[in-house]
Amino acid sequence: MNKLTTLFAATALATTAGIAQARDLGPDEALKLRDAGTIQSFEKLNAAALAKHPGSKVEETELEEEYGRYIYQVEVRDAQGVQWDLELDAATGQILKDHQDD
Numbered sequence: 748m749n750k751l752t753t754l755f756a757a758t759a760l761a762t763t764a765g766i767a768q769a770r771d772l773g774p775d776e777a778l779k780l781r782d783a784g785t786i787q788s789f790e791k792l793n794a795a796a797l798a799k800h801p802g803s804k805v806e807e808t809e810l811e812e813e814y815g816r817y818i819y820q821v822e823v824r825d826a827q828g829v830q831w832d833l834e835l836d837a838a839t840g841q842i843l844k845d846h847q848d849d
Contacts, residue, residue, distance in 0.1 A: 769813040777810045780817065786810070786837035792819045795840045796833045802826035810837060822848070 772780070780786045793805050803823040811818045817837035824830050830848040835841065 769811050769818075772810045772812060772817075780810075780837075786817050786819070787840050789819075791840060792835055792837060793821065795835060795842065796821040796823055799833065799842060799845055800825045800831055803831065806830070818843070 777786075777789075781788055786792075789808070793808070797803055797805065800823055803825040805821060806824050807822040809820040811820065819835045819837040821833045821835065822830060823833065832844070832846055832848050833842060834844040836843055
């Protein structure tokens with residue numbers, strides 16, 4: 748029984764550590780990063796996301812820092828009404844993930 752408790756505690760700590768590695772950035776911090784040239788402009792990042800799904804519209808965006816990397820998350824809805832979730836490297840504009848929302 749003691750081994751089970753230890754295993755559970757270790758799993759909980761590992762899960763919590765993974766969650767703590769990502770943090771949302773507020774608008775002021777995001778603008779400072781953009782102005783410093785650390786991340787690309789939001790217009791360029793949105794354009795990269797929209798280029799993957801022509802005719803779509805941006806519905807929501809969010810900037811996070813994950814493991815020291817800035818990730819720009821974009822939700823778009825295409826002309827057929829399908830919602831897509833994309834993640835881009837905010838520094839390079841590279842699309843990291845692109846999947847249909849469930």
